[in-house]
Amino acid sequence: MIVFEKIRWKNFLSTGNTFTEMTLNESKSHLVVGSNGAGKSTMLDALCFVLFNKPFRKISKSQLINSVNEKECVVEVEFSIGKVNYHVIRGIKPNVFKVHRNGQLLDQSAANKDYQKYLEQSILKFNYKSFTQVVILGSSTFVPFMQLPATHRREVVEDLLDIKIFSKMNAILKDRVKDNKDNFTACKHTLEICETKLNHQRASIHKLTELQEGMIQKLHNKFTTNEDTIVNLNTRKKENDHSMSVLAQSVSSQADVQEKYESLRDMRSKIEQNKNKAEKDHKFYTKHDKCPTCSQTLEEEHKHRQLVDAESRRVKYNDGYKKIDEQVSLLYDKLRDLKGYGQSIIELQSDNLSIDKQVARLLKENENIMAECNKETPDIDSEKVKLDQYELEFAENVERCAGVSKEFDNLKIVSTLLRDSGIKSKVISKFVPIFNSLINKYLQSMDFFVNFTLDEEFNEKILSRCRDVFSYASFSEGEKQKIDLSLLFCWRDIAKMKNSASTNLLILDEVFDSSLDTAATDELMKILRGMDERTNLFVISHKGDILLDKFDTVVTFDKVGDFSTMKQDSL
Secondary structure: OEEEEEEEEEOEOOEOOOOEEEEOOOOOEEEEEEOOOOOOOHHHHHHHHHHHOOOOOOOOHHHHEOOOOOOOEEEEEEEEEOOEEEEEEEEEOOOEEEEEEOOEEOOOOOOHHHHHHHHHHHHHOOOHHHHHHHHEEOOOOOOOHHHOOHHHHHHHHHHHOOOHHHHHHHHHHHHHHHHHHHHHHHHHHHHHHHHHHHHHHHHHHHHHHHHHHHHHHHHHHHHHHHHHHHHHHHHHHHHHHHHHHHHHHHHHOHHHHHHHHHHHHHHHHHHHHHHHHHHHHHHHHHHOOEOOOOOOEOOHHHHHHHHHHHHHHHHHHHHHHHHHHHHHHHHHHHHHHHHHHHHHHHHHHHHHHHHHHHHHHHHHHHHHHHHHHOOOOOOHHHHHHHHHHHHHHHHHHHHHHHHHHHHHHHHHHHHHHHOOOOHHHHHHHHHHHHHHHHHHHHHHHOOOOOEEEEOOOOOEEEEOOOOOEEOHHHOOHHHHHHHHHHHHHHHHHHHHHHOOOOEOEEEEEOHHHOOOOHHHHHHHHHHHHOOOOOOEEEEEOOOHHHHHHHOOEEEEEEEEOOEEEEEEEEO
16 A cells, blocks of 8 residues: 655745645545635645656646746655655756655666656556546546546556556567567578478489489480470461461451341331331221311221221231341341351460460470480489488478477467456456446445446446436536546545555545535545545545534645745644
């Protein structure tokens, strides 16, 4: 447990060149009062600044320096962890950052960033986010747990459960995995080179042996086979040339056929028009007894003549259409065949190109065979000595790569365990029911009867007595504050359980001045009074006259001229 004992500051915000010193662990409860701008919240900014190099409120570091004195801004804090005492000093103009342990200055040879990391990870076991969720419930720029992004919520809980060590281990492991992967890649590359050398040497010896045992004859047979193949390919090419000549002659008549086809199509179209006219006339005289234009009755003889004429024309044109249509179909099929001949010519041309490439390859191969046959056969024994060396080298690399591969597999298993979904997730899943139980206990203590649950991703689900489902955002500011307080108390209890990030300090900034009603205020005071004796409570409030009798010590801030002053009195 971290016990904060004392904090002091000078030339910090509205504080002048004389140290303002506040004892943090003498009384159980402190009421911090003062008018607006008197400096009540300065202790929050000073505490966060000295520990984490950033104030609690959204104030730039340059604005932290007192605007009158403009230099020697210093904040110091003293705390103990068990029997070890710490004294942290941080300043601006000049920049100062020192950490003393039992009076001895810790090594500052590392960069400031690493020095800060050491303070947070190895001493405090807190980062800024976790500290503000466990120690401070503030107004103004404070971001409650429920308003944090999911990743930040997880960071806070991991700090409280003391499982961030797995994240650190995972980060270290990632470097080892990368080094191992690089080593494995290099090993595989070396092995591939050895294998290539070995295979090349074996092939070389095999080739030499074959030469000695009759390779020349084999090469000769191959040469003869290639020659026969070349003859066959050239024969096929001549046949292709002949076929292309025949097809070309047929294709040459395509234009005449096309012209005749187009002419017959036009003729068919005209006949079809006449046929349709005859059918229309026949239909007209069949259905009409009067002229549709003048409404005069058509003479029966005239109507009969017209019907006979129309029928005669319809039969004549229909017969003509059928004959022409048959000729058009025959010419269409012939044109299709002629187009197919063109495609066949293209395919034959492509085959000839392929033949030329094959012939060229075979001629080149025979040229190489002739050159190979004229070579002298080298000494095989010396090549076998090299082969023995390559085999030994290959075997050694196989063994080394197997070892690297096994290590890589083991690292992957460990990496799986150290991921967020591994060991950490198992730990969190065990504590989630405890979180929910504590949160609901504190909510009920403040007369807020809902069923509040966090899942393992720290998303909330809130059920009313009527089982209506709500989210944090759907509640009033007063109800939200009850939830924020319940979470704060929950995280403090968890920190004490784990003894990971527990501290004596609890600071409530203007909580009693905001959205809590009288009943909620009374219930909150009951909770605060029931906290263990090691808790040192600081309540910053404008309602000093109402709350005065409820605290052991009152801390008063006043503004004298341009500077803030502080007085700490026991009640």
